[in-house]
Amino acid sequence: MVGILLLAVALAPLVAIILIVVARRPGLAAALNLTASIVSFAAAVPLPWLVQADPRVFWDGYIIVDALGAWVVLCAAVVYLLASIHAVGYMRLLDEPGRLPVFYALFAGFALTTLVGPMMNNAGLYWIAIELTTLVSTFLVAFERAAESIEAAWKYIIVVSGGISLALLGTILFYWAGSFVLGPTYDMTWEALRGAAPRMNHALLTLAFLLVLIGYGTKVGLAPMHTWLPDAHSEGPTPVSALLSGALLNTAMIGIIRYLAIADAAHTGPLLRLTLVALGVVSLIVAALFIVRQEGIKRLMAYSSVEHMGVIALGVGFGGPLGIAGALYHMLNHSLNKSLMFFGAGNMMRSYGTKDIADIRLVGRHFPVAGALWLAGAVAITGAPPFGLFASELTILRAGLQTSAAWASFVMAVLLIVIFIGFLNHFRLMYAEAPEQPDSVRGGLSAWCVAPMWLALLPLFALGLWWPQAVWAYFGGITHALGDGSLLAGHMP
Template sequence: MESRIAILLLAPLLPIVIGLAVRRPRASEYLNLLASLVVLVVALPLPFAIDVPREMLHGYLLLDPLGAWVVLCVAVVYLLSSIYAIGYMRHDEAGDRRLPAFYALHAGFALTMLFAPLVNSIGVYWIAIELTTLVSTFLVGFERSAESMEAAWKYIIVVSAGISLALLGTTLLYWGGSFVLGETYNLTWESLVQVAPKMPPVLLKLGFLLTLIGYGTKVGLAPMHTWLPDAHSEGPAPVSAMLSGALLNTAMLGIVRFLAATDAAGQGALPHTALVVLGVLSLLVGALFIVRQKQIKRLMAYSSIEHMGVLALGFGFGGPLGIAGALYHMLNHSLCKPLLFFGAGNAMHRYGSKRIRDIRGVLAAFPVSGWLWLCGAVAITGAPPFGLFLSEFAILRAGWAGPNLWAVIVMLVLLIVIFVAFLNHFRAMYLESPPLPSVPAEASGNAWRTWPMALALAPLLVLGVWWPSAWTVLYQHIAAALGAMP
């Protein structure tokens, strides 16, 4: 197992070290693709190969099913975005000279997101999340336009401010543990759960709320979401896919682990309520901005806020069913959001505009990827027969059986509003006549920009009609580890 983790973390170094040393665009592309393929091969069986949590590297790394599941989600998005980037990032000769730097940053971003779920120390986890911010800031502003540079600055300032609150919350929790374990001790996730029942309840609750706001900023939960629409809409499409499909899950993991500590102390009522409220608020903000959205990638960005709200509701409702639905939703969202951003990237390249009103007659311009993009749009709204329908239905069932029935009703109403509004934008792009002169159909297409869309859609469809029984066992195991009562 140690060798697998070593391969998982060392593979992204290929495009970083060798790519920057060679400085050849095509070599960097394929090194990054090879690294992403190796990462997925290692990560795919990882959640199912762990019987009990295992500490490695003198206790600094922790391999447990929950962390391995998030690693799997990151690996899926890393591979899809690496394939798509080859077709998307190739520009003129001047642009090609910057590709080794792009792929080094791309692999570095993946490395930080693969590392964070495996961290055992709470303080080092904070450092790992901050590293994801530092690396991805350069990717958000990679195109060097005024809009992308502004988005990068907004991203690093807002998220760093939020993460500072998470550090304060972590400090309070460490202080609370010092009343039991002494002034100096190693605060791991397991030791936090063990010491939480003996902590002063005020410090435990306040520490959790601060970490919820801090990491919730990174997740994009409303009202701390203000960085997300700009960063997702101004970065290159492969970067947007990584931000939405991988990064947000990595930050949500920290909230879930802190929530387990409050549950272990019997102080979970306030934390669960806070998470449910932020989830509903995120759904509301997502719905309002989706209805009136005019820019295609910002439409996808507000959809990310919506789905992080759904995740927050799943973990906030709690119980085995709520946790299972949230974990299933993580993977489905990690598959669907790259599909949508890839389609948006294709449309922006083809039409030369980010505005929805300028994108018309998509199927005439994209006979193949247009259909894939439309299926992704249906899937992201939670409609059957795609995986997001099953995960959202499981979360609704979990809430219906709990004390937060009001949140279930609001969630259901807002999901219907989002379904109508989101598909109304696609109706205009697909069915309304294109502006003159009409955009001709792309004769040959670009396999690098089409195949990753198909690779994302296929499992979404399979997971919509088949919930693997082995995954049910895995989810039950994770729920039990988080302290969820049957």
């Protein structure tokens, strides 16, 4: 059963790509991509419940579906579905029907690479999956062919390729460290590495982990390696921004989580976790500074992604049942919420014909429904109750207080408040401030553009009010599978 669902998740986009390339008709391409996203989503939803505590391995151990991977696949599938719905309405506004088949083929390809990344059981293949996500999404970022988009794509591919090559070096050093224990040739599965970790050399393991952390951290968008992120997220078409932010970043984060479990098994001390916590704090600081003074609407959302990846990094770094649960819950909430925010930003960008916050005014009056949804999303993404992100951020804060790195929790709390004020201030201006000159607003957002906002907001609301016991148990299982470990929790007060 799990195998069939897994095939459906991966094959749906693959088949869609082939059919789109063969048919080359814009309308059909959109329909095919949408169908693929629905199939992927439908197949990904039962995965976490089916695998629960016992991971399944396929294809000679190259593919794994464990609780952690299934959760990240679910997050990616949610965003793929929402973004595909939005793409139908949004891409029509670009008025280039001839290039739509290329767009949808690349889009499905990007979704495919993000969906299969978390399923890779071999550290080398995981690296290749992450590399492929970069290559495909570069052309999506460059899709609009404006000078800015090409510039963003160039920065994206150079910065991320450089970063990811560090991850390759780290991967090879991990293999080398393992070869002292397991012999010169072995399959580099996560499980094998973890089994060998206690007997690996500590200095070598530390070096390898730091390289991997910086490498995949670049892809996750942790500051100070985040420089590609605001450009790529703001210059690509909106559905691409949503997929980059809501799906891709999680797919890269899972690598860090898995390697951290290996490092934990080796008992190298708290240094590695502290490094991750420090990267999280730096991300929050950078995001806070740039959010407060931001002028571009999509760049605002992009820096908010840096912020939330910082929050997840903190949760993972704190570790323990609370930290892991908070981080994983935050992944899903962030995927839903950031998609909503990007859809709103894209809609407003097209309606007002500008990316500048200063030129977007009286949103609530022009767009009562879409505007209200977007505003609710803005309240949610800053971590205010009653939405899901409030619950997950609070859990991560609590997790931090139980560790020896409690200072990070306090810093996080302060920075979240700064971001709350800065972020909502932009929305106050966009909703309440009168425009300097009477603006020309292109009205009439299509249902395709607004419906995904509803579909994102309602679950987000539900997740904030009600955190089912089963989900707690599920996260508990993942924490256990990762080795229960938080080395920072050694000094509980």
